C-alpha cells in the first residue's frame with residue numbers, strides 16, 4: 001500500500017495533480033494484486049521472477065515501475081495485462097478475480113479493459129496508421145467498419161497524428177510509430193494503459209513528447225502503468241514502485257510531479 005512519505009498535506013507545485021495518499025479509501029481500485037508469485041522452470045532450476053507482490057492501483061494513478069534488469073518488471077506487467085497467469089496469488093481486475101475466468105473471458109476482458117504499449121511498437125509492417133489502430137476493434141463484432149474507421153481517426157488525432165493517417169509503419173519515425181501504438185491502445189477506451197519501456201527506443205526529445213502525451217492522458221483521468229529503466233521519467237508520474245528480485249522494494253507517491261511540457265520546452269531546439 002502506498003504511503004505519503006511525511007504525513008503532511010501534499011504541496012503540489014506543478015499544475016499536475018498528485019492524487020496520492022489522501023483519500024485513497026474514496027478512490028476506485030482498478031487493480032489489486034495479492035501475494036502474486038510467478039516461477040519459471042528452466043531445466044532443473046526454478047527462477048522466481050515474482051516472489052509475492054501485493055498492491056492496489058487506483059483509478060487515475062500514473063505509476064512508474066522501476067528496477068534493475070531481471071527484477072521482474074515485464075513479468076509483472078504481463079500479469080497485469082492478463083498475458084500470463086501467476087503460479088500462485090490472486091489478481092483482481094476491475095473487481096473480477098482473473099483466476100476464475102476462462103481463457104476466452106480473459107481475452108475479452110483484456111481487449112476491453114487494457115491498452116498495451118511496447119518498446120518496439122508492435123505495429124503491423126506495410127500497414128497504414130488507421131489500419132493499425134483499427135485492429136483492436138476488429139475483435140468487437142458490435143463495432144461496424146464505418147465506426148471502426150471513425151474511432152481510429154479520432155484516436156490518431158488525439159495523439160497528434162491527424163496528418164499521418166495513411167502513412168505506413170515503415171514511412172514513419174520512431175516517435176510517430178509510438179504515437180500510433182498509443183492511439184491503438186486508446187481506441188477501445190480501456191480502463192488501464194500498460195506500457196513496457198515505451199520510450200526505451202526514443203531520443204530524449206521524442207521521449208519527452210511521449211511523456212507530454214502520457215501526462216495529458218493522466219490529466220484526463222486514465223490509469224497508466226509505465227515500466228521504465230529511466231529514473232528521470234519517474235519524476236513525471238504520480239506514483240513510483242521499485243522492484244528488486246521480484247519483490248516490491250518501495251512504493252511512494254510523488255508529491256512534486258514535474259511538467260513534461262515545461263521540460264520539453266527547455267530542451268535545445270533540433271537543428272533545421
Ligand SMILES: Nc1ncnc2c1ncn2[C@@H]1O[C@H](COP(=O)(O)OP(=O)(O)OP(=O)(O)O)[C@@H](O)[C@H]1O
Nearest residue numbers: 040042047049067068069070071072073074075076
Ligand atoms: N519465460 C521465461 N522463462 C524463464 N525465465 C523467465 C521468463 N521470463 C522471465 N524470466 C526470468 O524472470 C526474471 C525477471 O524477468 P523480467 O523479464 O520480468 O525482468 P525485467 O525487470 O523486465 O528486466 P529488463 O529490465 O531487462 O526488461 C529474470 O530472471 C528472467 O530471466
Ligand SMILES: [Mg+2]
Nearest residue numbers: 073074075196
Ligand atoms: Mg523487461
